């Protein structure tokens with residue numbers, strides 16, 4: 109059993125303590141917006157926020173996450189108001205297949221909290237998610253648009 | 258279209274519930290006494306022909322048979338229908354018919370296959386006619402109600418107007434009456450110069466859910482009482498399961514069953530996938546690896562290299578004059594050998610499918626590039642007839658050619674068949690995905706070019722040795738044993754024609770098929786053919802002491818469309834003016850999938866091995882462009898895919914297995930490595946070429962040619978990481 113606080117709600121989940129947080133979120137809490145791409149903290153598809161910090165949830169165990177504030181893509185918007193990153197992604201048609209974009213958006217949201225006006229170098233350093241469709245150009249443009257708004 | 262509806266189907270039999278994941282559509286059927294049948298969508302709104310449903314509130318649903326996988330075709334196809342329909346674009350949504358529904362209606366939606374950059378180009382004609390047919394019927398219905406000639410009525414933005422009387426109505430109001438009309442036998446399509454929506458970079462129709470986590474991919478499918486399966490197929494291709502020791506994992510949490518899947522694989526079924534995967538890793542499996550376990554990258558390379566020898570048999574794909582004689586007699590000749598490795602598609606979402614099997618029904622939910630192929634695999638694996646099977650397409654997390662294959666669908670059904678009544682979601686681990694790809698084929702190429710005393714190219718011999726995709730996947734498409742697709746980009750004529758005129762030319766393929774299964778990998782044979790030919794063109798230009806662009810231009814006089822895109826990139830990158838200090842340029846062109854493309858790169862190199870790609874200019878002439886914003890994204894995306902393969906890709910074989918296991922050993926480029934990609938679209942009209950793939954062909958050769966310009970060193974094999982060359 110594990111108690112997790114996800115998107116402001118408490119979940120009591122029947123999982124082994126060493127279960128990767130990714131799978132507890134997807135399969136036990138039923139929040140499938142967070143994606144599996146590699147399972148070894150390489151691709152970023154599973155990026156969530158733990159206490160506001162962008163984290164690859166496949167590399168964190170449920171026991172390590174207990175008691176912390178977990179935010180997934182489903183919890184990024186405030187009620188019906190989309191987060192500014194989601195809005196920019198829609199306005200600029202960033203996603204192609206979209207599979208990497210939950211993780212990409214979570215990584216960008218965390219970057220913008222830390223650095224509201226990131227430079228290209230800041231983006232290069234902070235955004236290390238894989239996108240096999242190759243949306244990087246749109247991702248970068250959308251970040252700059254948000255920053256200059 | 259209504260006439261295709263088999264009258265023996267009653268409404269109940271034809272309603273196919275898909276509420277579980279909301280994929281596909283449910284169709285009901287009215288058979289009023291007298292008059293043609295009205296086919297209805299799930300919500301009761303009438304179909305106006307098979308492609309269009311009009312709701313009373315004027316919203317429009319457009320049916321899409323091809324698969325969206327990120328490339329944007331769903332939006333482009335809807336634009337094509339909407340252009341002719343003259344409907345209000347802001348009220349358009351889309352839905353997928355299922356392959357089962359298509360079969361039941363005699364394939365009214367045509368081919369579902371989405372590969373070869375064919376989504377739009379090979380269905381544009383009949384989907385536009387679908388839109389035009391609906392428009393004619395809607396106008397006819399309004400005209401009949403007003404008792405005026407239909408020829409006096411016009412439609413725009415879903416509003417029908419009878420100008421002489423000033424009457425207007427909307428599509429939603431006349432839809433019921435229109436649905437009862439007999440569709441016109443033929444409709445006239447608009448002249449391209451009158452297009453309003455085609456050619457516009459409208460926003461995609463499927464973006465919002467991809468930003469909130471709401472989009473359902475195959476991996477996200479949930480059905481009541483569903484269990485999850487993890488699978489391991491014999492890591493040596495062609496090997497079999499000898500035995501496995503189920504007792505060792507008995508009692509592991511959540512585990513429900515261990516099943517053999519065909520002769521080659523074992524799956525564990527559990528409450529959650531994580532439990533299934535954990536148990537599968539703990540399960541001792543003994544494989545019968547067979548003879549293929551002796552194969553390695555070295556043994557494959559040796560075998561392919563023997564195929565470069567002229568004494569070995571080869572298929573001739575393109576020829577004129579007598580290249581061998583001209584080379585023997587030439588004043589000067591140069592020769593080079595290139596190679597290209599296996600590549601994995603590594604779609605962001607690993608392969609998966611969910612299947613529910615009962616004695617009289619089998620349904621599958623999956624991301625697929627070919628709903629009908631997935632349907633055929635479901636029939637075959639379940640043993641049930643077509644009317645008892647269906648496939649519900651969900652969004653795939655990338656395709657790139659991998660999801661045109663149906664191995665994962667077959668496996669899911671084979672597992673579900675062993676647990677009747679329980680829905681099974683089969684998900685491959687990334688490791689399984691790396692081990693069981695359908696890989697970009699492996700090849701080598703020996704090229705010989707010969708010059709006369711004035712440095713004119715008089716002969717070119719291009720001898721390819723290596724794997725044929727069609728031999729493995731579509732043997733019926735071979736022509737007397739020859740794989741015509743092996744010559745993509747260097748073919749004599751057709752949609753992938755060679756762009757140079759050489760008086761003595763010989764292009765041939767010594768087919769050698771190792772045991773590693775090949776597949777259609779974005780760009781397919783264009784990838785290696787473009788690297789070989791375009792890098793060698795640079796070598797030839799150098800040998801002739803000429804500028805690479807000028808050298809090409811002289812050979813392209815008879816190929817104006819190839820030349821036009823090459824000129825377009827040369828102009829945009831500023832070929833005639835010097836590059837910035839420390840920056841070097843490379844250029845390349847090729848034709849594939851009916852489109853002419855060219856690319857130019859600007860790079861700098863530090864320490865001889867760290868490449869920074871500053872800028873890519875890419876040009877395409879696909880004839881017509883439906884959505885330039887999406888074409889631009891496909892061009893940029895194709896460079897990410899192509900340059901990832903060039904720098905980081907390459908799958909190697911040891912003991913018959915693929916060595917790379919995940920993104921740590923098969924890396925993909927990141928945003929910091931992304932150059933600025935500038936697209937130059939020069940649609941010349943009159944033909945329909947593909948978009949998703951062609952530009953990938955010029956990505957690698959443009960960069961490799963720039964690398965030579967920067968360092969004086971030729972790179973003749975991929976990936977660059979093997980030569981200790983990396984992104985800066």
Ligand code: FES
Pocket residue numbers: 143144145146147148149150151152153154155164165166167
């Ligand atoms: S799935 Fe976690 S980083 Fe790839």
Ligand code: FES
Pocket residue numbers: 203204205206207208209238239240241242243327605654655
């Ligand atoms: S949008 Fe498809 S992987 Fe990023």
